[in-house]
Amino acid sequence: MPVDIEQQVSVIGLGYIGLPTAALIARSGARVLGIDVSPHVVATVNSGRVHIEEVDLDGLVQGVVARGLLRASTQVEPSDVFVIAVPTPVSEDHAPDISFVLSAARTIAPVLKAGDTVILESTSPVGTTEAMRDLLATLRTDLKMPGQGGVPDVSIAYCPERVLPGRILVELIDNDRCIGGITPRCARKALGFYRQFVRGQCITTTARAAEMVKLVENSFRDVNIAFANELSVIAEGMGIDVWEVIRLANRHPRVNILQPGPGVGGHCIAVDPWFIVHGDPDNARIIRTAREVNDAKTDHVVAKASDLIDAYPAADIACLGLAFKANIDDFRESPAVKVAARLARRYGRRVKLVEPYAQDLPVDFVGTGAELIDIDIALERCGVFVVLVDHDIFKSVPVEERAGKIVYDTRGIWPDQPMAAMPVARVAGVA
The missing domain is CATH 3.40.50.720 (NAD(P)-binding Rossmann-like Domain)
Incomplete structure (x- = not known):
């Protein structure tokens, strides 16, 4: 036109x-x-x-x-x-x-x-x-x-x-x-x-229908991510590699399980389902539960990461990523920020933040003692790694540079160190 x-x-x-x-x-x-x-x-x-x-x-x-x-x-x-x-x-x-x-x-x-x-x-x-x-x-x-x-x-x-x-x-x-x-x-x-x-294609409808369409799209994603996140917690408790389970299950022609993570972030998927729940709280049962599952996954990650960090009290901790998804600078409603901030408030200066898309220390970490560093410095100085975002730069770190590190991987980007396995190896140089 x-x-x-x-x-x-x-x-x-x-x-x-x-x-x-x-x-x-x-x-x-x-x-x-x-x-x-x-x-x-x-x-x-x-x-x-x-x-x-x-x-x-x-x-x-x-x-x-x-x-x-x-x-x-x-x-x-x-x-x-x-x-x-x-x-x-x-x-x-x-x-x-x-x-x-x-x-x-x-x-x-x-x-x-x-x-x-x-x-x-x-x-x-x-x-x-x-x-x-x-x-x-x-x-x-x-x-x-x-x-x-x-x-x-x-x-x-x-x-x-x-x-x-x-x-x-x-x-x-x-x-x-x-x-x-x-x-x-x-x-x-x-x-x-x-x-x-x-x-x-531009398709016309009523205003109320279009409003609902947007909410349904994001709620659909939230519900499916909740299934993956719940599955990851169950697999972790059973000592099973959830990434392998999902990869093999997705070979079924009618199965397409999404990837789990430390929760759900962004201004849309982490927020919009509540609009439907608020509009009809009695009937929005699955949508409400999905929101609760995804929020609870963030609490689960904090607890598991804390257990791991407590086992290595002399090691510095690298939290990899703060954005709500890979390769962007958007931190709105990011579960990575929530996890890293709670760890920073608990462990203070031991926590190092690695976020290539952040120029300055986010406000959530002011006063905690946490420090913003790059991935190369983190690999030199830190013994415990908590992977929160699957940025490409993190995926590119070869196995030999991660040797001796203790890793809690919520994104499955380092498959040789799966999220489901609780590491028992000692950190290099840590008593």
């Missing part, structure tokens, strides 16, 4: 989804304004740089900023399309918090005009798009909102992303999109917008 070069688009929130989305829309030819509450983020983008790590994003942002197609501000301006990509966290009791979404709606309300389209991309509990519509209707009584009878002045829709960190720019374009409108007219309006830069 030809791009409307006169189209003005505002993206509210310049985080891990908002900034790549804004840059891709700008590359398609539209003029894009990115809105963020952080002056640092705004200044960084306006200088053609990025504040997050994502493959090829730095070059893309530099290019569209240089061409005058993307700029950033803390202040909203009139636009034709508003894309909201702000956080939707959960509280300590796992209740969804849509305050950032509603705050974004309040921000854009004064500049809305007839003919505008508002699209929510934030992962949200069912009914959030309608709640946003109701708030806008209250704030702008001069504009007719969709679903309130007659032809609306403003179109409102929901379209969640479904991307993999490290491949965001590719998947924002190539993956299919589920576009849910408050009304069918709203869905069609949003469909026309996404077809300007998305190559994947």
